[in-house]
Amino acid sequence: MFSESLHLLSGNEAVALAARDSGLSIGAGYPGTPSTEILEYLHEIGGNAEWAPNEKVALEVALGAAFGGGWAMAAMKHVGLNVAADVLFTAAYSGVSGALLVVSADDPGMASSQNEQDNRRYALAAGVPMFEPSDSQEAYDFTRAALELSARWRLPVLLRMTTRICHSKTPVRPRPEPAKPPPARFERNIRGRVMIPAHARPAHRQLRKKLAEIAAWNETCQWNQTIEGGRSLGIITSGVSFAHVREAAPNASVLKLGVTYPLPMEKIRRFAAGLQRCLVVEENDPFLFEQIRSSGVNVEQKPEMYRFGEFDVERVRRIIVGDVSEEPVPPRGKPPALCVGCPHRVTFELFKKLDCIVSGDIGCYTLGALPPLEAMDAQICMGASVGMGLGLRHVLPEDEARRVVSVIGDGTFVHSGITGLVEMVYNPPKTGHVLVILDNGTTAMTGLQEHPGTGRTLGHQPTGKVVFEDLARSLGVPNVFVVDPTKEAEQFEQNLRDALAGNELSVFIVRRPCILAAGKIKQREKEQEEGGGRRAEGGGLAASAASTKPISVVIAGLGGQGVLKASDVLADAAFLAGYDVKKSEIHGMSQRGGSVASDVRFGRRVHSPMIPSGEADFLVVLAEDQVDNNRPRLREGGVLIAPESIDADALPNRRSANVAILGALSRHIEIDPAAWREAIRKNLKPKLHEDNFRAFQIGRDWCGSI
Known part of the structure; x- marks a missing residue:
């Protein structure tokens, strides 16, 4: 069972918590899905966070703080780094006195963006070290490690997130001791910070020297993980792809890279040696493949068709076997729309x-x-x-x-x-x-x-x-x-x-x-007056049983129905019951009345946060017109829980239907009722607790009576 020091956090929340625990002086950014919650959560847990007019200004503020010896962070979505790139490239030359972390949240599949550019290219082009977490635990660990590396080599460091890492919830165990960076202090360094050509030329050479030193350090870095398996297939991977690889190819040898620039090429060569086949599995551009192949290591890349969109377990299975047949087209969901009454x-x-x-x-x-x-x-x-x-x-x-x-x-x-x-x-x-x-x-x-x-x-x-x-x-x-x-x-x-x-x-x-x-503004102001604000919370309730195979639940509906809130309650209930939990969601424009779905998986050990099509044990649907769209996600023999599974007329109010349908689900999975109640209490305002406790019981009783 997990200890009470373990928290169930999204990747964004994990970054914020790690930044606070690192003694961050200031975090600046501009809101943009999927990175928005980083600074919001940093503020809620007591950190110093601000919205800037745009990402360029945010990075300039963070850079100034780092010039003064502070530990600073700028957080933005991937296209925001285009706006801030002018600062980033020259900041790599100037370096910093404190520490500077740049968080870039990419959006493979374009859930809420106008392109799916791969910002790993920025690390290579600008010459800044880069970390890529594969879950929320690594988002926490890598944030702290990246700030420490920045302070050690006096360089900006890039933390490359993706939508699934940002929005998925997985267990996080924070370090017990918060960091205490040295106090901020300005030291004049005209040659190092005034980037006229005469100063920039030697600064560029110094940058390349530092990158060579960091590459040597990366050869023994603890954040690069080798998993021994069979010699017939080895896979080099990073980020969320690692979770999909572990599930798609459990017997393969795996090299999971946590620091993906500059690469540990000798470590990669040793891993590839003796393998019958070595495959690079990465979302978006062939960033790792190009660097590894150009260094003379014989590796395979994914077929070109897998350059587009995000990965899941099924797509990784197809990549491994070289399947280039046309992929199934998912059913079209309801498109988003301007809200009713929108001015x-x-x-x-x-x-x-x-x-x-x-x-x-x-x-x-x-x-x-x-x-x-x-x-x-x-x-x-x-x-x-x-x-x-x-x-x-x-x-x-x-x-x-x-x-x-x-x-x-x-x-x-x-x-x-x-x-x-x-x-x-x-x-x-x-x-x-x-x-x-x-x-x-x-x-x-x-x-x-x-x-x-x-x-x-x-x-x-x-x-x-x-x-x-x-x-x-x-x-x-x-x-x-x-x-x-x-x-x-x-x-x-x-x-x-x-x-x-x-x-x-x-x-x-x-x-x-x-x-x-x-x-919402009035609500936030009231919470502020009452001294509210979330804090990371741990587990503490014993599991009723331990599942040998992960249980996979898809919750689907329309924006505004509380799909994401229902998945939060389910994930927290499973976590409180002692399970390993992975929760994944995509949110953005679909929240405006469009189709919304969230995946929740829990059991003794869970790798990927995403449920492959046709493998969900339970499909919970809040909108009747979304049943057919999502039915292909349910496995043969799986359980469909649709709106008619509850007596809507008996509910305290219609807005509690999402919790009532969880009551119906609770009849089918082994989670102690105390965990459900605590999860409802954690995710909803106090004034809504009693109505939702009643709604949950109504759904549970209704399902138990049919």
Whole structure:
């Protein structure tokens, strides 16, 4: 049984806990799935965390702290590192006085991103060491080790996460002793930090010398693990692929690399020697394969078709046998949509009515591109809407150019739209231009985070505020409108028509709060007043039994039904009952009413957090129309628990249906009722406990009576 010092944490939570335990001075970043929760959790457990206007500023803040001897972290999703790359490349030359960790969360399969770039390439290109955790325990261990390595060699270090590592929950045992870095202190070092060419040339040579030393250190590094098996097949792997490999090929020899740049080439050569076949299994680009093969080691790479999307156990099985036949196409789930009552709907309906050519941006309003609205014509990256709209205006015939509108959200505007507005004033098209800023008072898509336009910090405390209309006027925009799209719809339409017909520059601030934001902000403020905030919690309840084979449960439904909350309760209940637990989920745009699913696996020993299609023991479905989409995931003889498994009319309220259906599930799996109650208590607010205890029992009784 696990000890009470063990915690069930997501990879993001594990990074935050390790950063705090390392004595981190400051963590900075910009919210972006799948990395958002790192800084949120760091704040909740007492660390110093802040949202920056964008990732470049976040890394600059962290670098400055590291120049002053502090231990600092910048956290961002993979495309955010594109924004921060200018800082990263030269920071590798300058080095640091304290420690600097850069967390990059990649998104294989593009669950909530515009591309699936492989940011391991940044380590090689910039010349910074890189760690790749394979579960939450390693996310904790590698965060601490990366900060220590950074302090030792005075270099930035990259921690490369992926969506499945960020969002999966696995057991974590923290180190018993927190670190105590030296106190921050500034030491002048003009030659080392002022990167003029005369200083940068020797700095580059010094960087390469350090990388050679780190490569030698990596040959005996404890974070690279060799698992002896048969000599007919050896697999070199890293990250979450390691978990899939262990399940797909339990008898193979495995070299799991934890530090993937610079590579321990002698260790790799020794591993490959004598193997009949040595295969590199890695998600995304052939990053490891290219380095290993170029060093003269005879290894195989995966077929090209497996370069795309994320891995699971079944895909790794196919790679091992060289199966290049067409992969089964998963059933299409329900697409996400703008929330009912979303203030953005009015704006996109107006764009459609006026037949606008809409240059769009990144945020929940991107859903305006989907049916039935289909009112967005381009979307590339954060802030691009303004520049792309200007480019269209410059080249299109006048009648078409007048239809072009740029639309951007409030958080995205602060991130990288302001420079586009400057370009609009500096190089205006002959027809003028129209910029629409959708100001709903929050960063909605990633979970209602603050930004400089809300006037509140990451911890929701009052601070300085960027007032968009004042900014636009100060830059010289002649026509600035502030409208409520719901209360002033007619005036909004008339003003927009006039702006499109004219030759001047116009900025519309379309201001109405996100319908999801106000209540959550009030809730957080109340928790703060009451001294609330989560802390990592351990186990403590004995297991009723120990499963010899992992139990695999898929929970599926629609965004807003509490699928992820139900999977949290199940995972915590199994963890409290003494099982090894792996929980995996993908969340992002699907939370806006689209299809959502979460995998929970538990038993004596679990490797992969993902359940291969056709191997789930239980399929728990909260929405009737999602049963057929998810049925292929259930094994032959598996148990389907659908909405009709409970008496919905008997529930205290409809929102407790997700917990009631867990009650029905509890009849089929051996977890002590005390563990279920504690898991419900842990995951829900106190005022909801009694209703959900009742709902759980109703589901349990209803299932037991049929």
